[in-house]
Amino acid sequence: MAADAAKPGKSAGVRGALAVAAAPHGGSRATAGDKLLYDRIRLGIVSALAVEDDLSFTELREVLATSDGNLSVHARKLEDAGLVRCRKGFAGRVPRSTYRITAKGRRCLDRYLDHMESLIRATRGR
Numbered sequence: 485m486a487a488d489a490a491k492p493g494k495s496a497g498v499r500g501a502l503a504v505a506a507a508p509h510g511g512s513r514a515t516a517g518d519k520l521l522y523d524r525i526r527l528g529i530v531s532a533l534a535v536e537d538d539l540s541f542t543e544l545r546e547v548l549a550t551s552d553g554n555l556s557v558h559a560r561k562l563e564d565a566g567l568v569r570c571r572k573g574f575a576g577r578v579p580r581s582t583y584r585i586t587a588k589g590r591r592c593l594d595r596y597l598d599h600m601e602s603l604i605r606a607t608r609g610r
Contacts, residue, residue, distance in 0.1 A: 520565055521596045525550055525558040530567060530593050533585035538571075541581040559583060567592055 521527045528548045532539060539547070545555050562568040567589030571582045585593070 518592050518595055520561060520567065521592055523558065525554060526562055527596070529555075529559060529562060529583070530585060530589055533568060533583055534590060534593055538582050538584045541583070544583060562589070 521530060525548060529544060532544060532547050541552075541555065541559075544559070545552060548555065559568065559570065563570050565588075566586055569584050569586055571584070573580055573582070
């Protein structure tokens with residue numbers, strides 16, 4: 485696809501949009517944490533936690549309309565990468581897992597959003 489952008493006859497807008505799409509994060513090197521956000525569930529988890537101070541496992545599962553197993557796997561990947569933090573405790577006798585976004589997670593989300601905004605501007609010709 486990148487070779488097509490270099491052909492004569494392709495507009496500068498097409499070349500610009502392809503360049504933005506091919507160089508995420510403004511051309512800077514993407515981190516492993518950044519790459520994790522390209523999954524719908526993981527992006528949803530981090531986005532929801534960016535809006536709320538913290539959310540329980542149940543709240544995240546309901547917001548994202550996903551299964552326990554699916555949420556658990558994706559939340560663990562984000563936790564292992566340091567993008568979210570999980571606190572386990574009890575509400576009475578019921579186990580409760582509460583998630584928060586970390587500073588690293590917020591930076592990764594900001595880079596992702598900046599990249600998407602650049603891509604949108606490039607594809608809309610602005």
